[in-house]
Amino acid sequence: MTIKDNVKPTRSELLEIKKKIKLSQSGHNLLKMKRDGLIIEFFNILNKAKDVRASLVEDFKIAENRIAIARSVEGALAVKSAAFALKDKPEIKLRSKNIMGLVVPVIEAAKIKKTAQQRGYGILGTSSRIDEAAEAYEELVERIVLAAEVETTMRKLLDEIEKTKRRVNALEFKVIPELQEAATFIRLRLEEMERENIFRLKKIKSKARETLDEEAEEEAMPRPA
Secondary structure, three states, X not given: OOHHHHOOOOHHHHHHHHHHHHHHHHHHHHHHHHHHHHHHHHHXXXXXXXXXXXXXXXXXXXXXXXXXXXXXXXXXXXXXXXHHOOOOOOEEEEEEEEEOOEEEEEEEEEOOOOOHHHHOOOOOOOOHHHHHHHHHHHHHHHHHHHHHXXXXXXXXXHHHHHHHHHHXXXXXXXXXXXXXXXXHHHHHHHHHHHHHHHHHHHHHHHHHHHXXXXXXXXXXXXXXX
């Protein structure tokens, strides 16, 4: 069942549908602008995501290499002891920002990078290999936090682009064409009704004229004495 099946062929209904068409076309244009803007934002964040992912892989390799060296020099037990000596944990704060109406997360991390004293394992009891491994993993954690923000934003942008595309397509290929079809149907029906009314009026006038002519003829006929 289409829109035209539920409309009444009246001038007020035609005006109402014209308003809906105008509103739908305006919404369609705005949604297209939003979709295009979101796509631009997505490709910008995609390039950033590629860089972050490449850096993340590189930081992971460096951290794994340094922890392996620390284990071979200091021993696995010393590395574990240094790890358990850390008391302060990284702090993660979440806030949000708006990208063309879409709310995306901003992840802020604190207390990730530390000095040797802040790590708690003591300078004298360990070698520089453990310090290097700790620094590498601190860098890695910072990169993970950034990657989480970037990739979450990217997924949200993708979802919003898909939703917006569906709305644009629904307006462009369904709602607006059906409204235009309904408007055309009402306009044609009104024209047809107007022609029928004109024909009916002509017929009434013709009938009235015939009646007047007949009455005039009767008046003109001689009356019996």
